[in-house]
Structure formats: structure tokens, C-alpha cells
Amino acid sequence: MTAVRTPCSRHAAGDCMMHAGVEYMEDEAEDMEDEADDMEKLIIRAAEIIRRGGLVAFPTETVYGLGADALNARAVARIFEVKRRPRFDPLIVHISDFSMVYELCDHVDERAEKLMRAFWPGPLTIVLPKSEIVPDIVTASLPTVAVRMPAHPIALRLIEKARTPIAAPSANPFGYLSPTSADDVREMLGDRIDMIIDGGRCPIGVESTVIYIAGDKKIVLRPGGLPVEEIERVIGAVEIESHEKKQKPRSPGQLPKHYAPRTPLVIASADEIRTGTVKREMRHKRCGLLAFKKPTPECYHNYDAIEVLSDKGDLVEAAANLFACLRRLDRRNLDIIYAEPVPEVGLGRAVMDRLRKAAWKASSQ
Ligand code: TXA
Numbered sequence: 001m002t003a004v005r006t007p008c009s010r011h012a013a014g015d016c017m018m019h020a021g022v023e024y025m026e027d028e029a030e031d032m033e034d035e036a037d038d039m040e041k042l043i044i045r046a047a048e049i050i051r052r053g054g055l056v057a058f059p060t061e062t063v064y065g066l067g068a069d070a071l072n073a074r075a076v077a078r079i080f081e082v083k084r085r086p087r088f089d090p091l092i093v094h095i096s097d098f099s100m101v102y103e104l105c106d107h108v109d110e111r112a113e114k115l116m117r118a119f120w121p122g123p124l125t126i127v128l129p130k131s132e133i134v135p136d137i138v139t140a141s142l143p144t145v146a147v148r149m150p151a152h153p154i155a156l157r158l159i160e161k162a163r164t165p166i167a168a169p170s171a172n173p174f175g176y177l178s179p180t181s182a183d184d185v186r187e188m189l190g191d192r193i194d195m196i197i198d199g200g201r202c203p204i205g206v207e208s209t210v211i212y213i214a215g216d217k218k219i220v221l222r223p224g225g226l227p228v229e230e231i232e233r234v235i236g237a238v239e240i241e242s243h244e245k246k247q248k249p250r251s252p253g254q255l256p257k258h259y260a261p262r263t264p265l266v267i268a269s270a271d272e273i274r275t276g277t278v279k280r281e282m283r284h285k286r287c288g289l290l291a292f293k294k295p296t297p298e299c300y301h302n303y304d305a306i307e308v309l310s311d312k313g314d315l316v317e318a319a320a321n322l323f324a325c326l327r328r329l330d331r332r333n334l335d336i337i338y339a340e341p342v343p344e345v346g347l348g349r350a351v352m353d354r355l356r357k358a359a360w361k362a363s364s365q
């Protein structure tokens with residue numbers, strides 16, 4: 001956006017800061033209007049692509065999604081091809097209006113309605129019994145469908161304009177780090193999809209919290225952008241599914257390894273990291289550090305590359321930076337990345353879930 005400071009017409013050029021300021025603000029407002037018009041045109045084009053069965057990557061408040069018309073099985077099949085995602089892993093269906101949930105689902109539990117009222121639009125996905133309009137490919141033939149109303153204005157507008165619910169996984173090849181900027185999507189999938197809407201960086205930075213509600217069960221299948229503590233404030237205590245040992249997970253996509261950089265990653269204790277113990281063991285290797293807080297000066301001698309999630313140790317900031325930091329470390333040709341654990345409260349739960357999944361391969365060898 002360019003804003004040019006024009007001289008005030010009522011006073012000599014440069015004499016009147018107040019009027020110059022007003023005109024500056026007017027120029028800026030005009031620029032913003034132009035930008036909004038351009039975005040609206042882009043969204044209308046994107047909605048057309050979705051209606052014709054194409055694929056559009058779009059920003060949400062959590063991560064970028066790769067969207068297709070959820071009611072068009074052929075369009076949805078392309079998502080699986082482009083991402084190389086196994087067909088057993090069901091997709092989240094995104095809606096822009098509360099009425100859509102009643103079309104997609106056969107029965108909407110009272111507790112689910114409470115959660116919808118409290119947290120939608122927002123980073124919460126609710127798994128409910130599906131109605132027959134949802135194609136089997138979306139739900140991997142499960143009797144349930146995962147539904148979410150995203151809080152990002154571009155995502156909401158896109159769904160509205162497409163006049164159909166949009167099935168969208170994160171816009172990354174299966175198993176890799178989720179994208180939090182349009183450039184991330186372009187780099188990974190740019191040549192294989194029809195359009196990318198650039199809405200800047202995703203403010204939350206980790207995927208939505210997924211909850212399953214049925215009968216007497218309230219189970220968090222994936223910790224994410226909405227802290228479990230906030231959910232419990234509305235519907236009481238919930239169970240948190242552990243994915244490591246389960247033979248047949250309730251959430252088929254929650255494999256032990258996921259959200260992973262190509263570089264092996266190990267979670268080490270804060271002590272080992274700060275005293276350099278881990279690095280000494282790996283003397284001849286190129287080691288990276290994913291630090292939670294501002295690292296000690298010695299760390300800068302001990303590691304070949306360092307990324308810091310949040311200088312002041314703020315969990316919201318750490319979640320927002322997680323995937324971008326891992327992506328940068330992954331580009332540094334390191335032999336190993338050491339990650340410092342974060343406290344498992346609030347968004348820290350989602351960060352640790354992603355780190356454990358990223359670490360799974362390295363720790364199981
Ligand atoms: O924040 C998000 O949720 C992002 C943005 C784009 O909305 N989407 C996202 O989608 O993370 P995806 O496909 O990467 O992850 C969806 C997760 C998977 O773990 C999948 O197994 C689970 O939700 N899921 C989807 N439908 C389900 C169902 N019917 N039952 C259980 N789990 C389901």
C-alpha cells in the first residue's frame with residue numbers, strides 16, 4: 001500500500017501538519033478501499049473456481065487450507081491427489097453460517113451447540129453424525145463429519161460467495177509442516193492448484209482443536225488453536241485422546257508421525273539444551289535449536305542455527321511462530337534439530353503435540 005503525503009491546500013506547503021495529516025489519512029483510507037475491492041474481486045474469482053470443481057488455497061486464522069466444494073466428490077478427490085493424502089484420512093468441512101451445520105449433520109448434540117455458540121467462528125472443529133448430503137470421500141466413509149466455522153474474514157467470505165461448504169485440509173503435502181503464509185503454500189503446492197489467496201500470515205499458527213461429541217463422550221482428538229481449558233469452561237471436563245498406542249484411532253489422520261520437517265527432530269530437556277550436553281554428544285554434526293524462550297549466550301556457540309519461538313516465553317506467540325521456525329530450520333541443511341519443550345497448558349498443549357509428532361521418527365529409530 002502506498003500513501004503519499006500531499007501538501008495542505010489551505011496553508012502553504014509543508015506548513016500545516018494537521019491538514020497534511022488529514023489528507024494523508026484520506027489517501028490511506030482510499031488505498032485501503034481499493035485493496036478491499038481487489039480482495040473482493042479475488043474472492044469472487046476463487047469462489048467461481050470452487051463452484052466449477054477447482055482447488056483454492058485460502059487463509060484461515062489457524063493455517064492455510066486447500067479448499068474444494070465439499071459436496072462435489074470429484075473435486076474433493078483432487079485434494080487427496082494433490083496432497084498425496086491417504087484416502088483413510090477424513091477432511092474438515094468449513095462453513096460460514098450456522099444453518100449449514102444442520103444440513104451437514106443428522107443430529108447436533110446440545111453440548112456441540114453450546115460450543116458452537118461460544119467459539120464459532122473460531123479454531124474449533126466439531127465431529128458430529130453426518131447427513132447423507134456429505135460424500136463418503138470427505139469423511140473417509142466414517143458415519144461422522146468434522147465441521148468448523150473459521151474466523152478469518154477471507155475464509156468466511158469465500159464460503160459465502162461459493163454458496164457451498166468447503167472441504168479443506170491444511171495446504172501442505174501429507175505429513176509435512178502446515179503452511180502459515182501464502183508463500184509456504186506456493187513453495188509446496190503452487191504448481192498443482194488453481195489459485196492461492198494471499199491473506200498474510202495466519203494469526204494463530206496451529207490447526208484447530210478437534211473435538212468428538214457423542215453419547216456420554218467428549219473427546220479432544222487433536223489439541224489445537226482453542227485451548228482445552230476454554231472448552232472445559234463451557235461443557236465441563238473432557239477426555240484427551242492419546243494417539244501413540246491406539247490400534248484404531250478415532251481420528252484417522254492423527255498418526256504418531258505428522259507435522260514433521262525433513263530434518264530429524266529430538267525433544268531435549270531445557271537443561272540439556274542450555275548446558276550444551278546434547279550438542280557435545282553430536283560433536284561432528286550440524287545441530288539446530290528450536291528454543292522456546294530467549295536462549296543463553298552459550299547456545300549461540302553450541303548450535304549451527306537457532307530459532308526462538310517467543311523471546312518472552314509467551315505460548316500464544318510460540319504457537320504462531322512454530323511452523324515458520326521449523327520451516328526455516330529445515331532449510332539449513334542440519335543433521336538434527338533439538339527442540340526445547342514448552343509448558344503443556346493453553347496453546348502449549350498444541351505446540352507439544354506437534355513437536356512430539358515431528359519427533360516421532362527420530363525417537364523411534
Ligand atoms: O485449522 C484447521 O483445522 C485446518 C484449517 C485449514 O481449517 N485444517 C486442518 O485439516 O488442519 P487437516 O485435514 O490437516 O486435519 C483434519 C484432522 C485430521 O486429523 C482428521 O483425521 C480429523 O481432522 N478428522 C476429520 N474428519 C474427522 C472425523 N469424521 N472423525 C474424526 N476425525 C476427523
Ligand code: MG
Pocket residue numbers: 169170178
Ligand atoms: Mg494437516
